[in-house]
Amino acid sequence: MALADEEPMTSQEHRSRLKRSALATGAALTVVVAAAAAAPNAGAQSATPGTPKLKLIAASKSVTLDRYEGEPGVYLDLGTYLQVDNAPFEFKVNRKSYKDPVVAQQILRNGTRTQVKKLPAGLVKDFSGLPGFLEVSIKNSAGREVAKSKGTYCPNNAAGRIRPDASATSKYPESCPTNPWTLGSVWGVEKGWASNTSTMDYDHPVNLPAGTYTAKASVAKKYRDLFGIPNDTPTIKVTVREIRNDNGGGEGVSGSMSSAMSHHNHGGASTPGMNGHAGHHYGPRGADAPTPGALSHALEQRGLAHHMGDGRDHTDGSRIAPALKANANRPTGRAGVPADVPKPDLRSLPAWDISITDGEDGDVAGKDYLAFSANVWNAGPAPLVVDGFRKPGAELMDSYQYYYDAKGKQVGYSPAGTMEWDPRVGHEHWHFTDFASYQLLSADQTRRVRSGKEAFCLANTDAVDYTVKNANWHPYNTDLSTACGSQNAISVREVLDVGSGDTYTQYRPGQSFDITDLPNGTYYIKVIANPAKRLQETSLKNNVSLRKVILGGTPGARTVKVPPVDLVNAP
Template identity: 60%
Template sequence: MTRHQPSALTRSALIATAALAVGAAGAVTAPVATAATQPGTPKLNLIAATSAVTVDRWEGESGVYLDLGTYVTVDGGPLEFRVKRKSYNDPVIASQIIHSGGRTVSKSLPKGLVKDFSGLPGFLRISVSDQSGKKVAETKQTFCPNNRAGRIRPDAPGTSKYPESCSDNPFTLGGVWGVEKGWAAAASPGFASNEALDLQPGVYTAKVSVAKKYRDLFGMSAKSQSVKVTVRQGSDEGEGVAAGRHSTGAAGMSLKPAAQRPTGSAAVPAGAPKPDLRALPAYGIDISDGEDGDAPGKDYLAFSATVWNGGPSPLVVDGFRSPGKKKMDAYQYFYDANGKQVGYTPTGTMEWDPREGHQHWHFSDFASYRLLGADKKEIVRSGKEAFCLANTDAIDYTVKNANWHPNNTDLSTACGEETSVSVREVLDVGNGDTYSQSRPGQSFDVTNLPNGTYYIQVIANPDNRLKEQSTTNNVTYRKVVLGGTPGARTVTVPKYGRVDAP
């Protein structure tokens, strides 16, 4: 796959047997926090959905990834946060939103508490002891309120209005976190490469608690939870790991594919809202010999890049195939504020990509990647010019009309099959489409380039085929410094404002 694989995908189905559920003893309940709060202020408690979990230690991995079945329950009012930064030169600012008596109150979280958009850092404290009672490991975990949330009471809202994950894209600009009243969210992020604990097969006890600073902030009880952990040896590395993002949530605005290609005169309606495609700086930058090793002796500059939609309208592109044709004719659609289609225009073509790791319909000329010299003149252009559009990353859910529950969040929901006669590809407001550039022909061949300063240029809508609100934010540059020698090239990536994401 050349698509970016986010860490929000967890292996909880494999590494833990815990699930939030109503057991034989009845519904999960939690004591009420003792702190005096105004009406509508959420009351939070830490619970354990089960007293025992089993996790696998897989061959080739450095340890186990603890998903202990602990949850944060919410009552009294919904738990909601808005997280934002003005620019990449500004810090991340987080506020708790309290809905009380028809009023909305914004309460700033302590300065510096939240540093990115992945959740509340250091929220959980976990201490692991062996059967003799000796402490053998301890760790801290981030709490994403959007993580694997579910109802704990039958009278709670049937669906959640909040997003289903927190963003791990280093260039995210705004986020919304939340748990509905009468719901609970998983306290553990599950599979995360920086949180593996080196536990050998055996039986342990994990003591789980909420850090004091968060207990004080939210008026939570100091009560901890204990969970028996059985570590067993797994043998098939990577078995069952998801290969792409999966959508499990309800859709926002319903935009169903047209049954046939549009008729009548094509027109871009005056005044109709349009998407605003914006390029983010490249990240995940490294030297590679090509994902499949099929170009030995070459050095490639690999990276990830995101184009996102700042709204206020979704980008909707339909492809229609004439019998026997290898390409589809593509059309961009326009909608009014109520989601009613009010126009369309031809916008190029879609083509089937049969290569391994692709095998889906690509919309041509969505973005372009180029390597520029220190003078910002083009040196190398990536061969990647066509894309399957999918909402892989939440970039800014605070913008107008942001869709917190996009439908097409992976390739299987967005990009059709070889035999498809039509395809709809959507990039929703507030969401981004991220691709990694790792294959020869897509990444930049830097084998014979001299050492020095270069820029990775990311361009959204490079040929202006798509109609947008603005094209002034379609280009970004990320500075890189090449070093080393052929076969042993190096790359140094300076910070981008406050963002230190090579």
């Protein structure tokens, strides 16, 4: 992806690039420098088998932070890392239901032996990481403290090796979940790796004018005591430089890059004040951090290749499915669904990110719309694999669901409806027509007063529960630029991996109900997975979710109130 020299980069594009850069930082980390020595005997660690040996380090003695014109401040990517050795630094984080609090456990592995250490109740409140982990103090050139911050540490952040004999790849996920309906997550840093601890709070930039500063970082005492981390305090020289947007200066982002960013998770670029979306760090409302991709136009099998054959890749974004003969437009092999074959389990999450819009994103100006975000996820134990096949000149693709045994061998397939090309801006890909649907119900839930879209491009946008059986911590299609094919595709594969969900944000065309002529009162947004029951699942009993909304106001100035669901307040 090339940077455009002629277009100045907007504040939002700058935020998006910073977020993506934060993911990539440290991918090739090979040398690190601890800029300050630990206090004698502070938090000393013994190399107990199965217990990680941790140390806060700084990758550099100095960093330069850019403050872009129009931005409220800078984001403190100081290049501080938590170094892990002797054993992995691993956690299992989950909740039994939305009525239960989040529980975090440290997993200690010593060969085949596994121990579980439960973290103190209330320490971890969500799935974004360890809150208040990194403490930073910043002083100006006169030695006066001008800023302090506390940052959440996601162990899955931008990790890299610190020595050549460490594992070449990490088995842990590449980000921490941010969807409000997340049920389970896995955090971890491999032995011999380090992961980024820097404070990157996009809702709260630090107001530092151009100049030079000294930053001192440390791990909060409660975490030093809990994990036996030495009291190291790396000191980093910080130079803040102001970047003006009036001359272009090569700082703009090309349309192709902006487009690729906006495709992630069926939404647009994140907006200020939402931290990516309503308190989260990455992507448009409801999305997890995007997985760094290779080419946006050339698909790779990646996570599914090892157990789903050698599907050939095409630079037009389409894919010939496994077990297909060249130039075929129908599947070959065994048709039917063996009774004992593993199947996916599709579950709908309650709608969230609900608001009133007026003539936005393709809606009709002057009307009131109830916009929302929605997600259907796969609880497993098998991935949902749907392939579309197109007859020459046909407008629709015939779609089939594929099935695999426990060893990954394809053992059957069955018809699953159709796929259609969606030409609307913000879509422009192939939609599977029978994945989910939306309804707006009356207060007594007996009448359907509005219906929503029923065609979707499947992508693994959100890690909903990575603790379920067979969860894939590295799903291969995480954004729409690679997941759902181009207009001239002859075949398309769409996959929803175990543990992941597919979020459509309220910014997508069609992701709303026209409520202009509806009276004020109580309604329910109903999200239905697999509405036509064409997809084979392990269970059909968990396909429906309801979210209560209360409409008020007057035409042109409608309001909506959204009560919490048990402990989750995600309006």
